[in-house]
Amino acid sequence: MAEKGSVILQADGLKKYFTVRNFLGTSKKYIKAVDGVTLEIRKGEAFGLVGESGCGKSTLGRTLIRMYEPTDGKIIFDGEDITHLKKKALLPYHKRMQIIFQDPYSALDPHQNVREIMDEPLRMNSSMSKKDRDDRIRELLGKVGLSDDALDKYAYEFSGGQRQRIGIARALSVNPDFIMCDEPISALDVSIQAQVVNMLEDLQAEFALTYLFVSHDLSMVRHISNRIGVMYLGSIVEIADNDELYDHPLHPYTQALLSAIPIADPDRAQASKRQIIQGDLPSPLAIPSGCRFHTRCPHATERCRTECPALKKVGEGHQVACHLV
Amino acid sequence: MSEKQILTVENIRTTFSVHKRTLEAVRGVDIHVDEGEFFAVVGESGSGKSVLMKSIMGILPDNAKVTADKMEFAGKDLMSLSSEERRRLRGQEIAMIFQDPMTALNPVKKIGAHLTEVIRRYRKVSKAEAYRLAVEALAKVGIPSPESRMEQYPHEFSGGMRQRVMIAMALSCSPKLLIADEPTTALDVTIQAQILELLKELQERENMSVVLITHDLGVVASTCSRIAVMYCGMIMENGLAREIFYHPQHPYTRALLRAVPKPVTGEKERLEAIPGAAPSLLALPQGCPFQDRCQFACAKCKGELPPVHRYSDTQSARCVFTGEELDRLAKEKKGGNA
Numbered sequence: 247m248a249e250k251g252s253v254i255l256q257a258d259g260l261k262k263y264f265t266v267r268n269f270l271g272t273s274k275k276y277i278k279a280v281d282g283v284t285l286e287i288r289k290g291e292a293f294g295l296v297g298e299s300g301c302g303k304s305t306l307g308r309t310l311i312r313m314y315e316p317t318d319g320k321i322i323f324d325g326e327d328i329t330h331l332k333k334k335a336l337l338p339y340h341k342r343m344q345i346i347f348q349d350p351y352s353a354l355d356p357h358q359n360v361r362e363i364m365d366e367p368l369r370m371n372s373s374m375s376k377k378d379r380d381d382r383i384r385e386l387l388g389k390v391g392l393s394d395d396a397l398d399k400y401a402y403e404f405s406g407g408q409r410q411r412i413g414i415a416r417a418l419s420v421n422p423d424f425i426m427c428d429e430p431i432s433a434l435d436v437s438i439q440a441q442v443v444n445m446l447e448d449l450q451a452e453f454a455l456t457y458l459f460v461s462h463d464l465s466m467v468r469h470i471s472n473r474i475g476v477m478y479l480g481s482i483v484e485i486a487d488n489d490e491l492y493d494h495p496l497h498p499y500t501q502a503l504l505s506a507i508p509i510a511d512p513d514r515a516q517a518s519k520r521q522i523i524q525g526d527l528p529s530p531l532a533i534p535s536g537c538r539f540h541t542r543c544p545h546a547t548e549r550c551r552t553e554c555p556a557l558k559k560v561g562e563g564h565q566v567a568c569h570l571v
Numbered sequence: 572m573s574e575k576q577i578l579t580v581e582n583i584r585t586t587f588s589v590h591k592r593t594l595e596a597v598r599g600v601d602i603h604v605d606e607g608e609f610f611a612v613v614g615e616s617g618s619g620k621s622v623l624m625k626s627i628m629g630i631l632p633d634n635a636k637v638t639a640d641k642m643e644f645a646g647k648d649l650m651s652l653s654s655e656e657r658r659r660l661r662g663q664e665i666a667m668i669f670q671d672p673m674t675a676l677n678p679v680k681k682i683g684a685h686l687t688e689v690i691r692r693y694r695k696v697s698k699a700e701a702y703r704l705a706v707e708a709l710a711k712v713g714i715p716s717p718e719s720r721m722e723q724y725p726h727e728f729s730g731g732m733r734q735r736v737m738i739a740m741a742l743s744c745s746p747k748l749l750i751a752d753e754p755t756t757a758l759d760v761t762i763q764a765q766i767l768e769l770l771k772e773l774q775e776r777e778n779m780s781v782v783l784i785t786h787d788l789g790v791v792a793s794t795c796s797r798i799a800v801m802y803c804g805m806i807m808e809n810g811l812a813r814e815i816f817y818h819p820q821h822p823y824t825r826a827l828l829r830a831v832p833k834p835v836t837g838e839k840e841r842l843e844a845i846p847g848a849a850p851s852l853l854a855l856p857q858g859c860p861f862q863d864r865c866q867f868a869c870a871k872c873k874g875e876l877p878p879v880h881r882y883s884d885t886q887s888a889r890c891v892f893t894g895e896e897l898d899r900l901a902k903e904k905k906g907g908n909a
Binding site for chain 1: 729761763764765767786787788791793812826827830831832833843844845848864
């Protein structure tokens, strides 16, 4: 297994396009959900991915764990190129890369009780006996703070926070190295969010997990992540360590995104000059030419309209894609 | 800001009958909204914040029963109005916008038709005049090229733009009170900031009162002047925004404020989670509804409803302990553990 701090998952020019046809099937267009992303996630870290809805952050995460078939580019997991592995060869990697979903209400089968939900991945991925599996399920439920009473209950009998715990226990059951957390707390109440985030942090320490934490809640991302990538319309515009990104954002989009965070402090909220970004995210079917952000950028120049900026290194671990930096 | 109250409600209770059982969603709430103020009702899901405002609006389903000692809007007793009079009041003087603007708009009707219908329903104007007013309303909420947008359908609008259309519809009859039920929850932070800015600007310009219903304390801090915190159908604490954020007196308010990461300092402290989950409204404990999750809960919390302590003209909290007593208890606890 990789050393802590070494690269566990790497994407190189990764693309994921979805095809859309009109209803006669005569014309074909592409939604460029992920369009040439290069990044590295290190062993034992929590890598945060932020951006507006529709920017492709979930698609990127799901392509990285090979839930989606990549269109182009390379994915390297723990030194192995897994970009084009087929079903059977991919199985051991699916075991090592798990996912926690946003909506704990639709992620659990309503016809299965907790024992069945938890048993399935164990049965599929291990040669444990029924008794061993049962012990393991009890142990896992304990780890996420649920009692044995939960075993025979169905998903509808739990609250949102408890369901998310079951989803986390299920992801943990196959001893993964890497967990993609796809907006795991956005469907939960404020008082429950902190419970789940604390638990994710404890589990990370206990099992030496690596997280890809996808979220639009920028303050939670800062809290949980070591490094953060900012996505806009399918490409990464800035990557930096968490404090560096929040204290010295360089890309105009990152700056706008950060200043839009609602601050739970009336004096500071009123004193801070918010730069409110105008307009909406353009359609991913018609990505603007040049820099993708130029249509909403207050500093856009002629060059931004024609030439696409590349991600360049501007400091230790800090990369940004902007002509003006 | 004028001190005159536009909405005064005392001891309002709302019960629903579900499967032969009754469920009390709002349990004796007093609230008032001043003229021209931005007021917020904050609470988690199931706290009764939406039901409270819908009870006042009179738009709950038939299985709901609303009682109150007093329910006055702009000098009119809401409970004595006929349902037709209340319906007219809702369009003209009280307007409401909802979380999901897509479900509130008819997908097969043009945006222009939505707006002109509302305008012609409540104002005696010609078609041409209604059209002109509709274009004006769209321009007022910041929709670019409003004339051509009038001819488009809801699906051609983004989430933020749809919410702007809803606001334009709500404002087309210049209401005195706008109730905004989680208007930004379905939107991105960047768009959320735009919508909040718009609401604030309209509230100031039109001298309208706004009640913002939300679960997000961050949203509240930047816009509202006064806040009520709800839990299990009751108001646990209310006060000016500064009082709630800087001198919270109720354990629930304090816990809520500590459960969110501090975005500006980014301190890498462990979050202070509130244990457990809110109790079901069908199985509420006797006494204080927060007792099972409260670190200060004692025998007194389990019997009767805790009393309301007043801290200033504007701030009060419902807890057996005062804020000072809680501070002392917290200190003792810390000392005991050390």
